[in-house]
Every structure is written in C-alpha cells, then in structure tokens.
Amino acid sequence: MSQNPIQVTVDRLKRIAHIPERAPRKPADAGTCPKCQSHFSSEEMVANARVCTNCAHHFAITARERLDHLAGGHDEWREIWTELRASDPLQFVDLEPYPDRVRKAEQSTDLGEAVVVAELEIEGELCVAAIMDFKFMGGSMGSVVGEKIARGCERAIELGVPLVAITSSGGARMQEGVLALMQMAKTVVAFEEMADANLPIIVVLTHPTTGGVWASFAALGDFTYAEPGALIAFSGPRVIEQTTREKLPDDFGKAEQQLLNGQIDAVVDRRDLPARIGKVLRICHRPDLAAQPPLANIISQASGERMGRIADAVAETITQTLPKLPKKIADRVAKAIEPRGGDDR
Amino acid sequence: MSSAKSIGGRFVKRIADKLHTAPDATSDSWDAIQLARHQERPYPLDYIGRFCDEFEELHGDRLFRDDPAIVCGIGRYHGEPVAFIGEQKGRDTADRQYRNFGMPGPEGYRKAMRVMNLATKLDIPLVTLIDTPGAFPGAGAEERGQGGAIARSIAEMVRIQVPTVAVIIGEGSSGGALAIGVADRVLIMENGTYSVISPEGGSAILWRDAGKARLAAAAFRPTAATCYRFGVVDAVVPEPEGGAHKDHDEAARLLDQYLQRQLKELRAMPRADRLRQRRERFRRLGAHKEFAIGDPSAVVSGRVDLTAPSDPSAPQAAK
Ligand SMILES: [Zn+2]
Numbered sequence: 001m002s003q004n005p006i007q008v009t010v011d012r013l014k015r016i017a018h019i020p021e022r023a024p025r026k027p028a029d030a031g032t033c034p035k036c037q038s039h040f041s042s043e044e045m046v047a048n049a050r051v052c053t054n055c056a057h058h059f060a061i062t063a064r065e066r067l068d069h070l071a072g073g074h075d076e077w078r079e080i081w082t083e084l085r086a087s088d089p090l091q092f093v094d095l096e097p098y099p100d101r102v103r104k105a106e107q108s109t110d111l112g113e114a115v116v117v118a119e120l121e122i123e124g125e126l127c128v129a130a131i132m133d134f135k136f137m138g139g140s141m142g143s144v145v146g147e148k149i150a151r152g153c154e155r156a157i158e159l160g161v162p163l164v165a166i167t168s169s170g171g172a173r174m175q176e177g178v179l180a181l182m183q184m185a186k187t188v189v190a191f192e193e194m195a196d197a198n199l200p201i202i203v204v205l206t207h208p209t210t211g212g213v214w215a216s217f218a219a220l221g222d223f224t225y226a227e228p229g230a231l232i233a234f235s236g237p238r239v240i241e242q243t244t245r246e247k248l249p250d251d252f253g254k255a256e257q258q259l260l261n262g263q264i265d266a267v268v269d270r271r272d273l274p275a276r277i278g279k280v281l282r283i284c285h286r287p288d289l290a291a292q293p294p295l296a297n298i299i300s301q302a303s304g305e306r307m308g309r310i311a312d313a314v315a316e317t318i319t320q321t322l323p324k325l326p327k328k329i330a331d332r333v334a335k336a337i338e339p340r341g342g343d344d345r
Numbered sequence: 346m347s348s349a350k351s352i353g354g355r356f357v358k359r360i361a362d363k364l365h366t367a368p369d370a371t372s373d374s375w376d377a378i379q380l381a382r383h384q385e386r387p388y389p390l391d392y393i394g395r396f397c398d399e400f401e402e403l404h405g406d407r408l409f410r411d412d413p414a415i416v417c418g419i420g421r422y423h424g425e426p427v428a429f430i431g432e433q434k435g436r437d438t439a440d441r442q443y444r445n446f447g448m449p450g451p452e453g454y455r456k457a458m459r460v461m462n463l464a465t466k467l468d469i470p471l472v473t474l475i476d477t478p479g480a481f482p483g484a485g486a487e488e489r490g491q492g493g494a495i496a497r498s499i500a501e502m503v504r505i506q507v508p509t510v511a512v513i514i515g516e517g518s519s520g521g522a523l524a525i526g527v528a529d530r531v532l533i534m535e536n537g538t539y540s541v542i543s544p545e546g547g548s549a550i551l552w553r554d555a556g557k558a559r560l561a562a563a564a565f566r567p568t569a570a571t572c573y574r575f576g577v578v579d580a581v582v583p584e585p586e587g588g589a590h591k592d593h594d595e596a597a598r599l600l601d602q603y604l605q606r607q608l609k610e611l612r613a614m615p616r617a618d619r620l621r622q623r624r625e626r627f628r629r630l631g632a633h634k635e636f637a638i639g640d641p642s643a644v645v646s647g648r649v650d651l652t653a654p655s656d657p658s659a660p661q662a663a664k
Pocket of ligand 1: 033034035036037038052053054055056057
C-alpha cells in the first residue's frame, strides 16, 4: 500500500462522557401537492408520511422524519456516528468553496451529512438503517457517506441484524474527486461483508437514485423496492438526451419502468413501507445470528457513570483471572488495565 | 539494464517534482488529460499484443450481444496463462464508432464478469487495463441495467479469488472505470488520469457550463500524482520521454516490468491474506473528519437533534 488514507481523527479516545446539548428539531413544514393542488398542514403531512392523500404524489421526506415513520411513529431510534464530517481533500472550489457548501447544507438541513445511520426496530424487528437525504447536497456520496454506510454494515454484523438502506442521491460527490469514486468500492466491500455474515440487505430506492449510488450499493440489495415515480438511472435523462440526441419518454427510468425492466422487485407506496420491510425482516428473522450478548450495544448505550461501572466490573473480572494466565501475558494485561496518568499516548 | 536504471532515476525525480510542488497548476491537469486522451496512445490490445506471444480474445456476454468497447480474453504471459480485460477506444473515426469511444454498456461489464469467473475457474491471475471516458449513457443501456452491471462488476472484483492488478493506462472516469478497477494492486501510467467524472461532465454540472472543462480539470486534479498521494493507486508506472504515444514498445516494456513484479508478489501471498488486504484497501480509502462530541458513541436518539460542530476547534476545547 502506497500511503495512509487521509483521516482526521480528533481526539477520539478522549471523549467526554456527557449527553450533548440537543437543539429541538425544526418543525415539519406544510405543503401543496404539485400534481393536484391539495394543501396539507404540517400535521397532516407527518401523519401521511408526506404522501398526497388525494393523488398519492410522494413529496420529498427528510431522513429523520422517515426514521420516525419507519419506527411506527415512535421516537425509538438511535442515530449513530453523527460526529463524522466531510473534509476537503482537494481544496475544491467550483462556483463556491466546498466547505462553504457543506456548511450551508448543514445549516439548512440540520444534518451532519447526506446519510443518517440509526438502530431501530421496524415492526418489532431490530435492524440498522442507512437513510439518505437528498436535501443535503443532492444526497451526493462523499467519503463520509461511504464511511457511514460501511460502518452501518459493520454495526449490523456486530448486532447480527439486517441492513435497511433507503437511497436518494444524485451520485458521487464530485467535490471530493477520485476519493468520492472510491466510496462506490467501499460500500460494495461493506455489502460483501454482510454477505459473508449471511445477513440480508433491503434497499428502497426513492426519488431520485442516480449515478454512482445506483451503480454501487443501491443495486446490490437482496430485496430491492422503489417508491412510485422515483427516477432510477445511472445517467440522468438530460445527460442521455445531450449525448445521444435521443428523445426520451416522460416515464424514462421511473420506478414503474424499472420494474418492467426487471431491475427492482416491487414498487411500494411509502405508506406501506414499514409493513413491507417489517414482513421481510420477519421472514428473514434469525435469532441464531443475533449477537449474544450485545456488549457493544450495552457500552454504547451507557451513560458516563454506567460506563465507569462497566469498566470497573470488567477490570475486576480480568484481575481475578490474572493468576491463571501465563506470567508474561498476565504482566501485559495488568499493565494495560492500570489506571492511566496524564499522558494518553 | 543501465538504461532502465537511468530511466527509473529520471522518472523518480519527475514524479517527486510533481508530488512536492504545490497543488498542480491548471496546465498540469489539463496537459495530463490531453496526453491521457492522445489518439496515438497505446490501447489495451496494443499492450496485450506486446505482453503475450499468444492471446485468445473472447466475445459476447451470452445474454444480449458483444460489446466492442471492452476486450477480454486469455493470453500466455511470461510462460503462464493470464486473463486480461481492457477498455478499448478506437483510433480512426470508423474504429472509434465501432468501439463506441471506449464507453462500455452493461453487456461489456457482463462480458468482463464472464472472464472474471473464468479466471477464478482456471485459477489464473487477472489484469485489467482501464481507459474510458465513462460508461455509456444511453436509453438502451439503462433499460438493460447499466447501474446494476457496474455494481455487480465491482462486487465480482471484490469477490474474485485470484490475484488481480488494475492499470489505468489512459483516462479513467467515473464508475465506468471503477467497474474493473477494484483489484489487489492498482497502478496508473505516468500520464494517466483517474477521476470521479470527466472534466466536461463535471463542468456541465458544477459550473453549469460545459465550456469550463479546463477549470474543472484544475479543480478535480485527476493526475497520477494526486491519486498516489491519496493512496488510490499503489504505484505510478513511468512512460517513455514525452508520453506513451511516442513509443508503444517502450511503454509496454515499462508496464511489463511493473506488472511482473506485482504479480510475483501477489502470487507469493497466502490467498486469505490477499483477499482480506484487498477489502481493507478499499474499505480505508476516503477523507473525513471525526469529531469528539458527547458520550462514547455520540448518540442522538429519537425526535431530537444535535447542532453540527462546524467549527473544528470547538470539540477540541472541550477536552
Ligand atoms: Zn396530489
């Protein structure tokens, strides 16, 4: 390997143990259906999962609202790896600098990146969900999106549960250059790890799923669904029309068409998604694969105080076992569990 | 022997200059793109013809048709059978149209997967030669599953058990290049380029003006030096003075040296180690920041949110 990857890890080992300040989420907004002009208040919007009750037009939905919906209207989901943020490997400037674009997206969406990874139960079945949000820079896949999806798979393997990926993306994040391209490979590698662990992957394609996302992990689900009217394509209609001078029909690349092309398993209305995903999760339910006991889960849920108690208990157990170990190993272990001084390597 | 050495020495200096000068000047990236696209530049069949005494080309994906933008087959390489997959552009107008300007459709990637499976069956190494402006954007290609074909080709390259080496011999743009680029070792020719999108495509999207390709090239910096610095490629293969198009024989000889060495190293590795390292190689690539906020996994739960720490100094101060 020629070089180390560029990875800025700020103080990962010295995290402080307290629950961070949490700002209230922006309230859901009201909207008017572009197809039939019906108006919906914000409460109606949330209740209908942002689907027009008159003509079934699917509005865009934010990643966290979708999590609420998938969790059955409960707020029992835990978002993980919110601390990952984009860096700017190329010092990229197009019409404005890349970091400025990221900051604007952070402020307008309340998200840290274009994908939200969470642990949740859908219809009572535990899974890890990776949900993309098109509002964050067109849902483009840069290093952070690739990393979060890969970690999502690793988390699913750790817990022995399926992965649910809901995509919405214009493709690779061009501002990260060739490293964005590499995220396609990274996510596929993570999906291969899922295959090795015999864990199923459910992919739901939502409007739009195009470019490098459709040409990598989004096409590799074991169960692949799409929302009605979602555009699913490697090259968008505009690019195709410019390159080949073909005139494309209006339904080109739409979910219904891709179903006929044999590219997806079914077109599913958003309001039916929790039930449909829940059904697949139930069918695939494998308690023998679930992690026992989920130590990582316990640790990640623990508050600072509980963390300390767990650490003490672990240290005590290890101390008791020490005399049974060969001296050389025992010394090393004893040294490792000694309370540390000021310097933290 | 001595000539090879002196070429090596000059090359090292050339690359070192490229690596250590401040971010490549506009002209650098643009020059590299022009050289990478030079129509006299050697294409996969030019290299394979010089590497192998005998080469048997295979055709067709067994599902729809043959895609001339991808050439593949098995050749005798230094006394051993080796599978080759390459993206082939054309040299004159007729040839270029026949090869579809080196833009493969789903058939091309399915044909490539056929040869990957053959390499696995025969337990012989696989070498891929990348040179494409991207996968073909066409209505038919979409209907036949362009995205899925690229994704499955990437997955097959991750899965395949035999030693694999990918070489970017010209321009490597978008998923169309990566589809055959996920290998144990990735090399790039000195004047090759590797990027997320062609500068024309990038300028049309980011600058909303296809005429800003020069600007886009400078911003994407798709050069061999950038790829090496990011760890995307493992080695940069020198080209003859002035570029590979000046001397095909010498270009093939230089690449041959690098290929042989990589294959020898890969063959010596235990299979399990090699496969694990291939996955780890691609698992690691990327550039991100990780902030320390809150409790052990910086958890946010339920209907609440977290203000984004857009100022990197803030979390450090909370030590
Ligand atoms: Zn409506």
